[in-house]
Amino acid sequence: MDNMLIRLATAQDLEALVKLYIEFHEFHVQGVPDRLRIPHEYNLSELREGIQKIMNDPDAVLFVVEAGKQLVGLAEIYMREDKPDPARVSRKHGHLQSLMIAESFRTRGLGKQLVNAVQQWAKEKGATEMRVDIWEFSESPLHFYESLGYRTLRRHLIKAF
Numbered sequence: 189m190d191n192m193l194i195r196l197a198t199a200q201d202l203e204a205l206v207k208l209y210i211e212f213h214e215f216h217v218q219g220v221p222d223r224l225r226i227p228h229e230y231n232l233s234e235l236r237e238g239i240q241k242i243m244n245d246p247d248a249v250l251f252v253v254e255a256g257k258q259l260v261g262l263a264e265i266y267m268r269e270d271k272p273d274p275a276r277v278s279r280k281h282g283h284l285q286s287l288m289i290a291e292s293f294r295t296r297g298l299g300k301q302l303v304n305a306v307q308q309w310a311k312e313k314g315a316t317e318m319r320v321d322i323w324e325f326s327e328s329p330l331h332f333y334e335s336l337g338y339r340t341l342r343r344h345l346i347k348a349f
Contacts, residue, residue, distance in 0.1 A: 192298065194305045197243060197250035197262070204259035205239050205250070206232060212262075212288040219325030222348075251305050253289065253298050261289040263302045267313050282310025284320040287329070299329075303336055 197205060210230060217224045242248050242264060253261030264286040270278040284306055289298050307318055320338065322329055330340075 191256050192301075193254040194251055194301055195254060197239075197252045199240075199243070201252055201259060202236055202239060205252070205262060206235050208259060208262050208288055208290065209235060209239070209286075211290060212286060215288070215291075215327075216323055219327055220323050223323075249309055251302060251309075253293070253302060255293065260293040261287075261298055261302055263287045263306050265306050265309060267310065267315065268319075279316050280314050282306065282313070282315040282318045284318060287320075299332060300336060303333075 213224070214226060217226050239250070242250055245266070247267040249265050251263040251265070252259050263284065266283045266285060267280070268283045269280045270276065272278055284303075287299065287302060287306075289296075289302070310318055318338075319341075320333060322333065324330060
């Protein structure tokens, strides 16, 4: 793992981030093909615009993992706060929207390091917890997150007919 660096994404990372987001999407398509699909053609300008919007959001951050001069991972995080409700405890939390390590760089501990960076950022922003939503399928990252101390709080169930 020589020359690995976790840092905030910059505008110069845009094209590499586009490629990582496409790989991230295609990984999930394999897991839930009845929910997601690979488009006939990716709208790259829309994808670039979405990434730039994240980078300009004061309540969001994009971390990247850099190996040499190549980006091999990303994490997309948002700060959120539950709406006040007399029946529920409100919490300020970090929401990990996306975490991805390029396939050829997995099982090297980079995902764990990236989650640690995400959690540190959220703590510094005043979060009291991290939340992550994941798709459940055979290659699902559920066990990865559980190994880092995350627990299932609730499940979203579906029944097709």
